[in-house]
Amino acid sequence: MKRWPINHLTADDLDAFHSASLPPEARTHLTECADCQAMVSIDRVVVNALATLPSYAPRPDFADRVLTRIRRPEPALVRLLRPALAGRRLALAATVVVAMGTSIIWSLFNRELLLSWVQLAAVETGRAVWLGVRVVATNLTSQPWYLPIREFASSPGRLAFLAGGSFVTYVAALFALRRVLTLPSGPVSHANG
Numbered sequence: 496m497k498r499w500p501i502n503h504l505t506a507d508d509l510d511a512f513h514s515a516s517l518p519p520e521a522r523t524h525l526t527e528c529a530d531c532q533a534m535v536s537i538d539r540v541v542v543n544a545l546a547t548l549p550s551y552a553p554r555p556d557f558a559d560r561v562l563t564r565i566r567r568p569e570p571a572l573v574r575l576l577r578p579a580l581a582g583r584r585l586a587l588a589a590t591v592v593v594a595m596g597t598s599i600i601w602s603l604f605n606r607e608l609l610l611s612w613v614q615l616a617a618v619e620t621g622r623a624v625w626l627g628v629r630v631v632a633t634n635l636t637s638q639p640w641y642l643p644i645r646e647f648a649s650s651p652g653r654l655a656f657l658a659g660g661s662f663v664t665y666v667a668a669l670f671a672l673r674r675v676l677t678l679p680s681g682p683v684s685h686a687n688g
């Protein structure tokens with residue numbers, strides 16, 4: 496007599512059947528269910544066919560052979576140029592030292608000219624910076640959101656409220672970040688595990 500609900504064999508039951516460890520209830524069900532008997536016979540055909548396929552397991556030294564191919568010897572050109580590169584580095588350092596020395600000596604003998612250049616550069620830089628500040632300020636004050644923000648910022652109480660709110664949000668975000676970054680204490684199931 497069939498029990499209700501009908502529990503057909505699952506994929507795990509099929510594996511258990513092939514390894515002769517099928518639970519008694521499932522074994523009883525198999526004797527009375529034609530569907531599951533058909534499924535088991537088809538599954539046995541598939542398993543037997545799979546067993547006849549050639550194995551593609553790599554040889555034990557497979558990983559070593561791959562790694563030796565990756566670790567290629569240095570190209571001949573690099574080996575040839577290595578001493579020349581070292582020499583070039585030395586020449587570059589010497590050039591820098593000589594150039595710095597020349598610059599210092601020249602500066603000592605042409606102080607007035609150098610000072611006038613520095614002053615000219617400072618004046619030009621200051622003018623450019625001031626022009627930039629004015630352009631930015633003009634752009635800012637012509638924005639539609641400038642007036643409401645200025646009105647808002649004119650009240651110290653509102654500013655303090657805004658600063659306090661920002662601080663609270665910042666602290667909350669810090670705690671949330673710590674919570675996210677804390678490692679779980681229990682074991683974690685792994686996709687490949």
Ligand SMILES: [Zn+2]
Nearest residue numbers: 503504528531
């Ligand atoms: Zn069944």
